[in-house]
Amino acid sequence: MAVKPDIEIAREASKRPIQEIGAKLDIGPDHLLPYGHDKAKVDQRFISGLSDRxxxxxxxxxxxxxxxxxxGKTTTTVGLGDGLSRIGKKAAICIREASLGPNFGMKGGAAGGGHAQIVPMEEMNLHFTGDFHAITSAHNLLAAMIDNHIYWGNEQEIDLRRVVWRRVLDMNDRALRDTVTSLGGVSNGFPRETGFDITVASEVMAILCLAEDLADLERRLGDMIVAYRRDHSPVFARDIGADGAMTVLLKDAMMPNLVQTLEHTPAFVHGGPFANIAHGCNSVIATKTALKLADYVVTEAGFGADLGAEKFFDIKCRKAGLSPDCVVLVATVRALKMNGGVGKDDLGAENVEAVTRGCANLGRHIHNLKGFGVPVVVAINHFTGDTEAEIAAVQDYVAGQGAEAHLCTHWAKGSAGTEALATRVAEIADGGAAQFAPLYPDEMPLWQKIETVAERIYHAHEATADTRIREQLHQWEAQGYGHLPVCMAKTQYSFSTDPNLRGAPEGHVVPVREVRLSAGAGFVVAICGEIMTMPGLPRHPAAEKIRLNAAGDIEGLF
Incomplete structure (x- = not known):
């Protein structure tokens, strides 16, 4: 049976008033700040009263x-949440918000797909409740105040060559990666080189997603390093006097957004840090709120488990005191074929041998995830072209890894397609088998943390960096930042730093070409290989096909 396009399914959804969705989690209407009829923010005072639950x-x-x-990671997240609701569990879903850049570029949105979607899909993938605009404004307010501080005498003695705070825009625009500001004469300030990143790469975004409350948010914003003096001492956002006003701009953005799935499971959609340069998880405040209100909370982390899950465990869970009970690892037969050497144009033909070869990538992730002490279940996200022999090959391989794999048809059937998975995940989560522990202790030196991730998660022979980078890490340790976790920034397409090296490579080298201190967010970024913090648009961006039709409906968004 053919399934309609995502946008048609979402548009035809029978959405319930957001107050009804809140009532499922015992959130009274007085604690919801509605944005229309189908989305709302959850009041901070209500959240503060949940701590004893x-x-x-x-x-x-x-x-x-x-x-x-x-x-189909997000689709599976939604499908599993609906599956838990279907079997009578009080469930909630937590995912990130979508960035405009990928929507108008080539990646698309982030609301699930088929009959496993979060709605309102169109609003979620466009302006939503304005959180990203608030983050962009707060970030750029600080940038403006830095240049203004320099213009009016530079009391902090900022070295103009060492201003590290760039500007941001929630759009893919390669022309803005490197710019020169303050041209046009004395009245416009002092010219200097700078540039733009995409909003999801902003440290403000990472901070909003890790802050526990408004007071913690303001403290973290003040801790951000924006520049250095000639003696290399750091200048903080609080030295510029920007932290208070930035917090005001982010006051509403800090409140989690509540929406619903097609099957009316409550969903918190909040925050969206870059999964390369930051930790790629939804906000701590949304996850913690959901955990106080639901019996089961299904969340996701960006990209593959080598990036997203590792950062979820080593950064988000470590800093927020969270302890996961189960991990669901999503795979498709088609993706395993590609990892087994099949080209995209040949994925339609049955190829059990390629599936088996590609399972090495799946096995590596299973092994890595078990290393965190959390039970693992594999979800095979079904595509219509998958054959019984290919599916059986995956299930047999997973069984040989000491785990189990469930075929999931949620894209076509909604919660009916994840009932078996939901039942098993609930059993495992209730069983108490998880003994979660991060990969490394806080007190481990920064370079050793980088080596640990490279060797134990990427299965590299070694991580390399020149003397300058290692000296910088030692300097940060001397300044009191040695306890921070590391945030590895590398390609999402491979365990290595080569995006074309699929499967489960071993013995490769992870070159660290740059390190950055995100003092407010609370982690050290290790940039490995070529990572862009301002993407560009493809030759034919999705924006070329997005328009309003005669009825006023959006076409081409998906």
């Missing part, structure tokens, strides 16, 4: 390394 079960959905064949 016990936590529900936390389930992470992650995936194998992404390929052009598609994996």
């Amino acid at each position: 016990p936590n529900g079960r936390l389930i992470l959905v992650t995936a194998i390394n992404p390929t052009p064949a598609g994996e």
